[in-house]
Amino acid sequence: MTLHLDSVTLTYPDGDRRLTALDRVTLVAQPGSLTAVVGPSGSGKSSLLAVAATLIRPDSGRVLLEGRDLAALDDRDRTTARRDEIGIVFQSSNLLASLTALDQLLVIAHLAGTPLDAARQRARDLLDAVGLAGQADRRPHQLSGGQRQRVTIARGLMNEPSLLLVDEPTSSLDTERGLAVLDLIRRLTTERGLTTVMVTHQRDHLVAADHVVEIVDGRLAGGMTSPSPYAAGAGDPATLTPARGRDAS
Amino acid sequence: MFVALRDLRFARGRFALMGGVVALITLLVVLLSGLTAGLARGNTSAVTDLPADRLVLAAPPPGEKPAFSESSIPPSVQHAWVVEPGIRRADPVAVGMSRASRGERTAGVAVFAVAPGSPLAPAVDDGRVVLSVKAAAALSVSAGDELQLGGRHVVVAAVEGTGEYSHAPLVWASTADASPNGQAPRAATFLALVTDPGTDPGADAGTGAGVDDDALAAADARLGTLTLSKADSLAAIGSYSSENGSLQLMRALLFAISALVIGAFFTVWTVQRSGEIAILKAVGASTANLLRDALGQALVLLVAGTALGTAAAAAIGAAVGGAVPVVLDAATLAVPALTLIALGLAGAAVALRAITSVDPLTALGSAR
Numbered sequence: 001m002t003l004h005l006d007s008v009t010l011t012y013p014d015g016d017r018r019l020t021a022l023d024r025v026t027l028v029a030q031p032g033s034l035t036a037v038v039g040p041s042g043s044g045k046s047s048l049l050a051v052a053a054t055l056i057r058p059d060s061g062r063v064l065l066e067g068r069d070l071a072a073l074d075d076r077d078r079t080t081a082r083r084d085e086i087g088i089v090f091q092s093s094n095l096l097a098s099l100t101a102l103d104q105l106l107v108i109a110h111l112a113g114t115p116l117d118a119a120r121q122r123a124r125d126l127l128d129a130v131g132l133a134g135q136a137d138r139r140p141h142q143l144s145g146g147q148r149q150r151v152t153i154a155r156g157l158m159n160e161p162s163l164l165l166v167d168e169p170t171s172s173l174d175t176e177r178g179l180a181v182l183d184l185i186r187r188l189t190t191e192r193g194l195t196t197v198m199v200t201h202q203r204d205h206l207v208a209a210d211h212v213v214e215i216v217d218g219r220l221a222g223g224m225t226s227p228s229p230y231a232a233g234a235g236d237p238a239t240l241t242p243a244r245g246r247d248a249s
Numbered sequence: 250m251f252v253a254l255r256d257l258r259f260a261r262g263r264f265a266l267m268g269g270v271v272a273l274i275t276l277l278v279v280l281l282s283g284l285t286a287g288l289a290r291g292n293t294s295a296v297t298d299l300p301a302d303r304l305v306l307a308a309p310p311p312g313e314k315p316a317f318s319e320s321s322i323p324p325s326v327q328h329a330w331v332v333e334p335g336i337r338r339a340d341p342v343a344v345g346m347s348r349a350s351r352g353e354r355t356a357g358v359a360v361f362a363v364a365p366g367s368p369l370a371p372a373v374d375d376g377r378v379v380l381s382v383k384a385a386a387a388l389s390v391s392a393g394d395e396l397q398l399g400g401r402h403v404v405v406a407a408v409e410g411t412g413e414y415s416h417a418p419l420v421w422a423s424t425a426d427a428s429p430n431g432q433a434p435r436a437a438t439f440l441a442l443v444t445d446p447g448t449d450p451g452a453d454a455g456t457g458a459g460v461d462d463d464a465l466a467a468a469d470a471r472l473g474t475l476t477l478s479k480a481d482s483l484a485a486i487g488s489y490s491s492e493n494g495s496l497q498l499m500r501a502l503l504f505a506i507s508a509l510v511i512g513a514f515f516t517v518w519t520v521q522r523s524g525e526i527a528i529l530k531a532v533g534a535s536t537a538n539l540l541r542d543a544l545g546q547a548l549v550l551l552v553a554g555t556a557l558g559t560a561a562a563a564a565i566g567a568a569v570g571g572a573v574p575v576v577l578d579a580a581t582l583a584v585p586a587l588t589l590i591a592l593g594l595a596g597a598a599v600a601l602r603a604i605t606s607v608d609p610l611t612a613l614g615s616a617r
Contacts (some may be wrong), residue, residue: 046613049613050610050613053531053613055531055609055610055612055613056610076535079530079533079534079535080533082531082532082533082609083532083533083534084533088531088532088612090528090531090612090613091613094528094612095528096252096525096528096529097259097525098252098255098256098258098259098260099252099255103251103255106251107251107252107529107532108532108533110251111529111532111533111534111538112533139259155532159532159533167613
């Protein structure tokens with residue numbers, strides 16, 4: 001499904017005035033493509049992700065997912081949209097402490113009302129896809145940082161989303177593990193035809209993106225999405241890293 | 250309950266600690282409930298076991314409460330009640346406290362004095378008394394034995410019933426034997442009424458009696474009496490109302506403490522989990538879903554804790570039952586346990602309201 005942010009403006013209260021986090025931002029992300037949103041801290045890139053994830057309603061503008069304006073939905077329908085159509089990959093350590101890696105995925109099926117027996121095989125397949133087939137029964141504190149982030153990615157895919165939103169996926173990982181995670185996101189986007197929007201502040205990660213959007217002070221620098229200057233190798237994980245493949249940890 | 254059950258397993262130390270607190274509170278409440286019931290029985294069972302619908306006491310002076318110790322119903326009023334419409338029987342009973350002895354054994358007893366042949370204690374006759382089981386045990390007597398009752402020589406006609414009054418075992422005696430001078434007292438403490446069932450369409454469904462309250466109130470007004478149900482009449486036993494009031498206050502405080510403790514636990518637990526709650530909301534969990542999950546968790550904790558506490562109380566009650574007046578039956582075991590669960594859930598529900606205010610946006614740590 002195509003994501004279209006149409007002239008989205010978002011402001012936050014800041015004392016007696018309001019701070020503009022997003023200023024008439026327009027962005028289009030296509031299925032099967034990875035759009036990277038890059039910018040310095042405080043530039044508004046996480047706000048953009050929050051708006052796209054329906055976690056916050058913009059002051060104005062539309063958030064269109066295949067033509068349907070998510071910003072116009074009430075709280076209940078926005079919750080349902082997150083549950084059924086959107087996958088979110090948070091920064092590291094956003095797993096539930098009491099759940100095993102397998103349960104982190106099954107809870108998504110539980111929320112959707114899917115019988116757990118039916119969902120168990122899909123969850124195992126996803127863990128296998130992110131290279132954690134042997135870690136299904138481990139809890140977060142028994143996993144490395146890279147493994148935890150891969151569980152988060154698998155969890156983001158459990159509801160078979162059409163839109164995958166990724167927030168600084170390598171912020172707590174070293175370079176080698178970070179590139180492996182990036183490799184995985186790139187590959188899954190292509191294989192599953194996902195519309196992926198990834199926020200990052202690390203420019204060396206842009207090699208994975210089909211399109212790059214730079215955001216500064218809440219505004220898109222250079223307008224709408226533009227082809228990544230690094231996109232020549234996009235879609236080919238081999239170009240991402242010399243140490244590609246599974247997280248060795 | 251998906252996350253709730255896994256949380257219970259994962260944080261089993263914390264939940265075991267809280268379950269232990271619930272179990273101990275349950276133990277206290279159930280034992281206190283059993284003691285309250287046991288002491289109440291020791292105070293009132295002679296009255297509650299009477300084969301009567303209602304009791305008639307002398308009307309108290311204005312502004313005062315009725316009291317068995319102050320009640321005196323003269324013969325004229327006794328006779329008037331017998332002929333009231335809808336009254337099948339009105340049996341006079343004179344209540345007194347006395348000492349009984351046989352050989353070296355003595356016991357304080359409550360004496361319910363009735364006319365020989367009274368349907369309340371048919372075996373009673375002049376010189377023949379009926380002892381409750383506890384009175385007979387205290388004096389080590391059985392049917393056919395002789396004893397001294399208030400200085401008068403009487404024979405045990407029968408040993409039956411478990412009645413007690415004001416914590417003294419019950420003895421049924423004739424009015425003459427209950428009087429130190431052998432003269433039957435003319436006044437009764439109360440009348441035990443048996444009303445005609447089904448004679449009045451306005452019959453009181455609560456008592457099953459066939460005479461309505463208005464007719465009884467009219468008779469009371471004419472005769473200077475006060476008619477009470479057996480349950481209401483218990484407050485007229487001075488020792489019962491003060492003792493029961495204190496124990497019930499303790500029970501109420503324990504119930505309140507349990508609700509507060511459970512609420513405090515789940516308040517802290519919810520605050521600790523707020524990050525995870527935000528994540529769950531961000532991935533599509535509705536607030537209703539999360540509340541159900543959390544309340545289910547509280548219910549599991551409460552049921553396990555109260556079951557443990559109730560079982561322990563039942564075991565302790567069975568062990569000390571002979572020495573302590575504890576009554577542990579379905580009412581004293583189940584009612585406190587169910588009340589604790591309900592109040593605990595209420596406390597948890599108040600605490601868990603915090604779930605509604607958790608913003609899923611906080612799952613994106615850098616969003617603001």
